[in-house]
Amino acid sequence: MQVADRESEIAKESEIFKNVTPDSPMKVWLIDYVGEKFQQEMVRFKADTGKDYEWDGSVTVEMVVDLMAKEFPEFVLALAEENFIRGYRQAFSDLEAGQEMVKAEQDGQK
Numbered sequence: 001m002q003v004a005d006r007e008s009e010i011a012k013e014s015e016i017f018k019n020v021t022p023d024s025p026m027k028v029w030l031i032d033y034v035g036e037k038f039q040q041e042m043v044r045f046k047a048d049t050g051k052d053y054e055w056d057g058s059v060t061v062e063m064v065v066d067l068m069a070k071e072f073p074e075f076v077l078a079l080a081e082e083n084f085i086r087g088y089r090q091a092f093s094d095l096e097a098g099q100e101m102v103k104a105e106q107d108g109q110k
Helices: 025-049 061-071 073-109
Strands: none
16 A cells, blocks of 8 residues: 555544554464565565665554555455545535534624
8 A cells, every 4th residue: 555645644543554553362363464474575675676674573554554555455445435425424414514513603694
């Protein structure tokens, strides 16, 4: 996953860059799985470029999302669709509320 804004303070505090805490059996499994896949990519990277990649062994939410998008795209798509629909509904709700406020303000000025 490529996040456009990595340098701002807001981006640095984003959930996407936080390490995943293994506080449930599923998270333990998922962290191990993503870590193993990442190690394989590091070996491939070194073979292709001859360079080492420094990694402290932690797994971030971004790494999990990236691997899920590659290996289980249907799951990620379902989350994205739901998020889009909720955002779309919220936008219409906000628009209606804004129109009501404008109407109330106009009615109050008459």
